[in-house]
Amino acid sequence: MTRIVNSGMGDGGGRMSDAGEPAIDLERVGRSFDGRSILKDVNLRIGRGELFGLLGPSGSGKSTLIKLIAGIDKPEGGRIRVLGRQVPSLALLSNIGYMAQSDALYGELSAKENLQFFGAMFKLPGARLAERLEAALSTVGLSSDAGKPVARFSGGMKRRLSLAIALLHEPELLILDEPTVGIDPVLRVSIWSSLLALRERGTTILLTTHVMDEADRCDRIGLIREGTLTAVGSPAELKAESGASTIEEAFIRLGGEKR
Amino acid sequence: MRVRALTLRICRQFIRDKRTLALLFVAPLFILTLVYFIFGGSGSPPKIGAVGLPNAIVSGLEASADVVDYGSWDEALEDLRGQDLDAVLALRSGKPALLLEGSDPSRSRAVLLAVSALQRQSASQALQPEISYLHGKAGMSSFDSFGPVMIGFFSFFFVFLLAGVAFLRERTTGTMERLLATPIRRQEVVLGYLCGFGVFALAQAALIACFAVYVLGMYMTGSIWLILLVNLLLTLTALTLGTLLSAFAGSEFQIIQFVPIVIVPQAFFSGLFPLDGMSPWLHKLTYLMPLYYGGDALRGIMIRGEGFGGIAADIAVLVVFSLSFAALNVVALRKQRAI
Known part of the structure; x- marks a missing residue:
């Protein structure tokens, strides 16, 4: 029904650590809401230290898939293993940094207080929390606004704070749902360079996007459409496979021929 | 640590939301004062x-x-x-x-x-x-008689409303999902809410009780500490019930819709109105109403000057209500996160 391109590990990135299981391992995962199938039979493996992008139109099931991997939602069928553990697992959540599509922040609290709150959720001890707080704030360029109540933040600032919260406890796996929406180009570049730096240090990153040039910077991307993973591979592979010169074109050719 | 952080967060949010704070503290006093004046109060000497x-x-x-x-x-x-x-x-x-x-x-x-x-x-x-x-008969109730029930009612009503809406907002704004993406346990969430709101529930209970007794001069022969204890238990019941029911509401408006279903019947069965004429099977419904036990205990303390022994049964029932609603809350959070 669909063509799966290179559904195994990408050889392009070559970053997968030999040790242990892949960071994310999905087997025949499905999810439906009110009888309507949102995800169908998704198989996907993401290696440790990989920067993986999920690309797809809104409503295609990206966020649902991400929530399943983060262990917030439960699949109806199939098996999910993350960092060598069966999902859902409470202990696993300590190793995951999650950033939802909507900015889930406490408007009455300042940026710093939001970070402190989530730091406590991960049981970061005082000295480490203070140090990580500074680091996370400076990564997203919010150091000078740390004391402001979040209710007065712009949309972009909230997005950045959400990202800072996801980075706070230095998780092994970062799951970011549309991390750069509403962020201006200059800051987007700086956020991307921090993401790349995190990957260099071995953090596995799974993100969703519909910005094509962001997809181009991922080690591998997965194209998702109407709940089905239609293609998985490095940007170069996908372009070659579809004979397209841009990811955008490849996306249309690989995903669109279904109907 | 997580429970403490959650408690602190709720307190901070509360303190910065002045209007909600006013609703919690000033509105009960305002209504209680109105009732006091409407039903005569102390008035002129006879x-x-x-x-x-x-x-x-x-x-x-x-x-x-x-x-x-x-x-x-x-x-x-x-x-x-x-x-x-x-x-x-x-x-x-x-x-x-x-x-x-x-x-x-x-x-x-x-x-x-x-x-x-x-x-x-x-x-x-x-x-x-x-x-x-000349008219009427002895033992007709008045403000002194239903005042204690009113104290409990206001504590219950406002805490129910605020806790329900606060919990719902966590869900609709996505912060609940975000919170549950951290390794916090579901019982820690419920406990944190109990503590955070408990601080304000206790402050509200103290304010309402002291206002009624010392400012409005409500008839009072028992111990103010017992009043605070009963009021606190009553508000904890309201808190756990409010958060529990908010799991079944999709918007703030739907929380308001619980008022005629949950709050109003409690007012009827709480002892504000005489229940003697009611058919016996309907009368049994009172045993399901947390406010009935709270009202009964408050009345016992304030009018009959009962000590702890006299209201122990009421207190036990309120504790059971709170604990079971809290446990159901922990279960209901499964809807948000499987573990």
Whole structure:
């Protein structure tokens, strides 16, 4: 029904650590809401230290898939293993940094207080929390606004704070749902360079996007459409496979021929 | 650590949301004051007509009532019928008799208080009048009687509303999902909410109780600490019930829709209204109403001066309500996260 391109590990990135299981391992995962199938039979493996992008139109099931991997939602069928553990697992959540599509922040609290709150959720001890707080704030360029109540933040600032919260406890796996929406180009570049730096240090990153040039910077991307993973591979592979010169074109050719 | 952080966060959010804070603290006082004025409150001292009473008694009565001397029983009776008097106290064939106008329970109560004060004052005289009523009957309730239930009702109502909306907002704004993407346990979430809201529930309970007793002068013979304890338990029940029901609401508006379903029946069954005429099977519903137990305990403490032993059963039931709602909350959070 669909063509799966290179559904195994990408050889392009070559970053997968030999040790242990892949960071994310999905087997025949499905999810439906009110009888309507949102995800169908998704198989996907993401290696440790990989920067993986999920690309797809809104409503295609990206966020649902991400929530399943983060262990917030439960699949109806199939098996999910993350960092060598069966999902859902409470202990696993300590190793995951999650950033939802909507900015889930406490408007009455300042940026710093939001970070402190989530730091406590991960049981970061005082000295480490203070140090990580500074680091996370400076990564997203919010150091000078740390004391402001979040209710007065712009949309972009909230997005950045959400990202800072996801980075706070230095998780092994970062799951970011549309991390750069509403962020201006200059800051987007700086956020991307921090993401790349995190990957260099071995953090596995799974993100969703519909910005094509962001997809181009991922080690591998997965194209998702109407709940089905239609293609998985490095940007170069996908372009070659579809004979397209841009990811955008490849996306249309690989995903669109279904109907 | 997580529970403490959650508690602190809720307190901070509360303190910065001035309007909600005002609703929690000022609104109950405002309504309670309104009720107080509507149902008479202390008002002016009662007017008692005296017929053929010794001077000692008249001057004793004057400490807490306006006393008007009448030459004959009939004259006094005429003024009583015209509602110029609240009661007539007379010596009839050597025995003291008290006739109350009786249509306003709060006035009757004031008269009875004045007379009983006189009794205590002059114990030797053994002034025990035969009490009769022109209208109504003895034991009609008034603000003093349903005031204690009102105290509990307001605590319950406002905490229910705020906790329900706060919990719902966590869900609709996505912060609940975000929170549950951290390794916090579901029982830690519920416990954190209990503590965070508990701080404000306790402050509110203290404020309402002190306002009613010390400012409005509500009749009170028991211990203020017991009142606070019962009020706190009642608000914890409201808190856990509010957060539990918010799991079944999709918007703030739907939380409001729980008011006629959950709050109003409780008001009916809480003892604010007499339930004697109710059919027995309907009467049994009272046992399902947390407010009934709270109201019963508060009334016992304030009016009958009951100690801990007298209200222990009510307290136990409220604790069971709170604990079971809290446990159900932990289960309901499964809807948000599987583990």
